[in-house]
Amino acid sequence: MANSDRVKVRIPPKAKKGEIIEIKTQLSHDMETGLRKDAAGRTIPRHIVTRFTCTWNGEPVISADWHQAVSANPFSSFFAVASASGKIKLTWFDENGEIFEYVHDILVD
Amino acid sequence: MDTAAKLNRRAVLAGTVAAATMGLTAPRPAAAQEADALARALMGPFKAKDGKIRLKMRDVAASGASEPITVSVDSPMTAADHVKAIHVLAEGNPYPVVSSWHLxxxxxxxxxxxxxxxxxxxxVRAYAVTSDGEVWIARxxxxxxxxxxxx
Structure with missing residues (x-):
């Protein structure tokens, strides 16, 4: 899967082995709560991202379960230990079955 | 999502009201009781201690739509001693569970x-569950x- 154009990241291109790096990322998504009404008074159906995961060379770094109170265009920031050169993979799962993915190549020396 | 998805909001509320009428819980606002019940659904029975965890937010939100929050916990994050989960709950929201992070x-x-x-x-409450099963809270x-x- 190609990197989603709805994902923005700030992750260093390289790190020293054992260094703790910060991963900042944002997905463009309405995170519609299901509580809002449109101009005609009809409820806008709920449509949110319910799960987010980050892996480093396939090993889980962090994952999260999200509910309606996570803001639109969800931003997240967290940390990871630089273990080895390879791929940091970020994945968002929304409740309509859509998956957004971003893979970042990192060099660890 | 798994735990929360199975959670029947009505049952949680009913249980909370029942517990209150039986005098099992100290009189607390309904919103706080609902958040208590949801926290138990996420973590099982627990006794939360103050300390170790810090919740950083503005006292006055610039906008209720998108307010930055940072939760940090004092932990060496080793295999033997690490934070397993961080849960954020907002007592006054229509659905108080905001997010659960699994570290x-x-x-x-x-x-x-x-x-x-x-x-x-x-x-707003933040809970941290450590690898030894302890639960810490900040409000x-x-x-x-x-x-x-x-x-």
Whole structure:
């Protein structure tokens, strides 16, 4: 899967082995709560991202379960230990079955 | 999501009201009781201690639609001693559970940041569950002038 154009990241291109790096990322998504009404008074159906995961060379770094109170265009920031050169993979799962993915190549020396 | 998805909101509320009428819980606002019940659904029976965990938010939210929050926990994040989970609950929101983060020793540092919606002025809670099963809590009052949940 190609990197989603709805994902923005700030992750260093390289790190020293054992260094703790910060991963900042944002997905463009309405995170519609299901509580809002449109101009005609009809409820806008709920449509949110319910799960987010980050892996480093396939090993889980962090994952999260999200509910309606996570803001639109969800931003997240967290940390990871630089273990080895390879791929940091970020994945968002929304409740309509859509998956957004971003893979970042990192060099660890 | 798994735990929360199975959670029947009505059953949780009914249980909370029943417990209150039987005098099992100290009289607390309904919103706090609902958050208590949801926290138990996420973590099982627990006794939360103050300390170790810090919740950073503005006292007065600029907007209820997107308020930055950072939760950090003092932890070496080793295989033997690490934070397993961070849960954020907003007592005054229509559905108080905001997000649950599952950390690993590969996280390196027990700190997460994101942005959240706040329906009204309320108390936000952060819980941390450590690998030895202990639960830590931090609370913060946040004043909200423009709510952010729509409806």
């Amino acid at each position: 690993t020793p590969r996280s390196g540092r027990a700190e997460i940041s994101f942005r959240m919606r706040l329906a009204k002025t309320q108390t 913060q009052e946040v004043t909200v002038t423009i709510g952010g949940c729509g409806g």
